[in-house]
Amino acid sequence: MEQRPVPGGTAEDGAHGAPVTTDPPRQREAAGDARRRIPRTDTLLRDPRLAEAVERLGAHRVKAAVRQAQERARAGGIPPEQVPRTALDLLPGTASGLRPVLNATGVLLHTNLGRAPLSAAARRAVQEAAGPTDVELDLTTGVRARRGRSALAALRDAVPVAGAAHVVNNGAAALVLAATALAAGKEIVVSRGEMVEIGDGFRLPDLLVSTGARLREVGTTNRTVPADYAAAVGPDTGFVLKVHPSNFRITGFTRSAEVADLTGLGVPVVVDIGSGLLAPHPALPDEPDADTQLRAGAALVTASGDKLLGGPQCGLLLGREDLVRALARHPLARALRVDKLTLAALEATLTGPPTPTALALTADPALLRARADRLAAGLAADGIDVVAVESAATVGGGGAPGVTLPSAALSLPEPYAAALRTGRVPVLGRLETGRCLLDLRAVPPRDDDRLAEAVRAARPAVEGRGR
Numbered sequence: 001m002e003q004r005p006v007p008g009g010t011a012e013d014g015a016h017g018a019p020v021t022t023d024p025p026r027q028r029e030a031a032g033d034a035r036r037r038i039p040r041t042d043t044l045l046r047d048p049r050l051a052e053a054v055e056r057l058g059a060h061r062v063k064a065a066v067r068q069a070q071e072r073a074r075a076g077g078i079p080p081e082q083v084p085r086t087a088l089d090l091l092p093g094t095a096s097g098l099r100p101v102l103n104a105t106g107v108l109l110h111t112n113l114g115r116a117p118l119s120a121a122a123r124r125a126v127q128e129a130a131g132p133t134d135v136e137l138d139l140t141t142g143v144r145a146r147r148g149r150s151a152l153a154a155l156r157d158a159v160p161v162a163g164a165a166h167v168v169n170n171g172a173a174a175l176v177l178a179a180t181a182l183a184a185g186k187e188i189v190v191s192r193g194e195m196v197e198i199g200d201g202f203r204l205p206d207l208l209v210s211t212g213a214r215l216r217e218v219g220t221t222n223r224t225v226p227a228d229y230a231a232a233v234g235p236d237t238g239f240v241l242k243v244h245p246s247n248f249r250i251t252g253f254t255r256s257a258e259v260a261d262l263t264g265l266g267v268p269v270v271v272d273i274g275s276g277l278l279a280p281h282p283a284l285p286d287e288p289d290a291d292t293q294l295r296a297g298a299a300l301v302t303a304s305g306d307k308l309l310g311g312p313q314c315g316l317l318l319g320r321e322d323l324v325r326a327l328a329r330h331p332l333a334r335a336l337r338v339d340k341l342t343l344a345a346l347e348a349t350l351t352g353p354p355t356p357t358a359l360a361l362t363a364d365p366a367l368l369r370a371r372a373d374r375l376a377a378g379l380a381a382d383g384i385d386v387v388a389v390e391s392a393a394t395v396g397g398g399g400a401p402g403v404t405l406p407s408a409a410l411s412l413p414e415p416y417a418a419a420l421r422t423g424r425v426p427v428l429g430r431l432e433t434g435r436c437l438l439d440l441r442a443v444p445p446r447d448d449d450r451l452a453e454a455v456r457a458a459r460p461a462v463e464g465r466g467r
C-alpha cells in the first residue's frame with residue numbers, strides 16, 4: 001500500500017506538542033523523551049490491526065485517528081506505547097455513520113430505528129446482489145429482461161389474486177405514482193376521516209395534491225357513508241381513495257365505507273393499506289391486508305415493504321393488470337424505481353423463513369418472560385439494580401394502532417437509558433414510571449447476551465464511576 005505523508009502527521013512531529021512551560025526541567029526532559037518515542041504515522045499504519053482498519057474504513061479515517069492518538073501522546077495524555085490502541089479505539093465500528101443498535105423500545109416497527117429489521121435470508125440476498133447481477137438481463141438469451149422480474153413474481157405468488165405487481169421506493173412513492181398516472185388534473189375522492197399525517201409532518205393530502213390531482217373530500221372526520229362517495233364521483237374523478245388510518249383510531253360515533261360498497265361507482269378504488277400485510281394476520285384482526293382488499297374489489301392496493309411485511313424500505317403496488325402496467329410505464333416510474341439491493345431483499349423476505357418482525361409479532365409472552373427472568377437473574381447476581389417485569393409492546397407507526405402485545409422487560413434505574421443509548425452497542429429502551437425498561441419483544445433471542453453485556457458496560461456511567 002502506498003504511504004503518502006500526512007499533513008500534521010510525521011512532518012510536524014513535536015511542533016505543537018506539550019506547550020507546557022512551567023514544568024520543572026526534569027519533567028520537561030522526560031516529556032521530550034516520551035515524545036520522541038511516539039511512533040510515526042507510516043510505522044503505525046503497518047500495524048496489522050490498523051492496516052485491516054484501512055481495508056474496512058479507508059485510509060483517510062484511519063490516518064485521522066492515528067493523528068489524534070499521536071497528538072494525545074504529545075500532550076502527555078497517554079504513553080507512546082498506547083498510541084496504536086488509542087487510534088483503534090477512536091475508529092468507528094462501521095464504514096457508514098449508521099450504527100447497528102438493539103431495539104428494546106417495545107415498538108416493533110420504529111421509524112427512527114429503520115422500521116423492519118431484515119431477516120438473515122434478506123441480508124444474505126443483499127450481499128449477493130451487491131456485485132454485478134442479472135437484475136435486468138436474461139442470462140439464457142443474453143437479451144435485456146424485465147428489471148427485478150423474480151422479485152415481482154414472488155410478490156404475485158404471495159398475492160395470487162393480484163393481476164400484476166410493481167415496486168417503488170416507498171409507500172409514499174406508490175401513492176404518488178398512482179395519483180400522477182391515474183388522477184393528475186382530475187379528482188381523487190377521499191373521506192375527511194382518512195386525510196392522515198403519517199409522521200414527521202408527512203401529510204397524505206399534501207402529497208396527493210403535489211401530483212397535480214385535486215382532492216374531493218367527502219363525509220366528516222368521524223362518519224363517511226357510501227352515498228357520500230357516490231354523490232362526489234363524476235366525469236372528473238380519477239379514482240376513489242381509501243386510506244388506512246395506520247397510526248391512530250377514531251372510536252365512538254363512527255362510520256366508514258368498505259371497499260365493497262364503492263366498487264360500483266365506475267371508477268377505480270385505490271386502497272392505501274399502509275402496513276404491507278399481504279394476507280390477514282390472526283394477531284391483528286383489524287389490520288387491512290392486500291388479499292382481502294383486492295378480493296373486495298379494490299383496483300389497486302398500495303403498501304410499504306418495511307412495516308408488517310418485515311422487508312426492505314419499498315412501496316408495493318398490487319392490482320388490476322392494466323392499471324399496474326400504466327403505472328409501471330409512466331415516466332415518473334423511472335424516478336421511483338428501486339435498486340437491485342431492495343429487489344433482492346424483498347424477494348428473500350417474501351420467499352424466505354419468517355421475518356424478525358413476524359417472529360416478534362407472534363412471540364410467546366411466557367418465553368419473553370423466561371428470557372427476562374434469566375437476564376435479570378444474571379445481572380442481579382453482579383449487583384445490578386434490575387428486575388424482570390411485565391410490559392406492553394406495540395406494533396408502532398407501521399400499523400395496528402391501539403393494539404398492545406403482552407411482553408416482558410428488564411427494569412433498570414432511569415439513568416441507564418442514556419448510558420445504554422450512548423454505549424458501544426447502543427441499546428434503545430423506553431422510560432416508564434421513572435424506570436428504564438428494556439422490552440424484549442423486538443429483541444431477537446440471539447441478542448440477549450449482547451443486551452446483558454451492554455447493561456454491564458453501562459453500569460459504571462450510571463453509578464458515577466464512568467470515564
Ligand SMILES: *Cc1c(COP(=O)(O)O)cnc(C)c1O
Nearest residue numbers: 170171172198244246273274304
Ligand atoms: C406508512 C404509511 C404510508 C407511507 O409509507 P412510507 O413507506 O413510509 O412512504 C402511507 N400510507 C399509510 C396508510 C401508511 O401507514
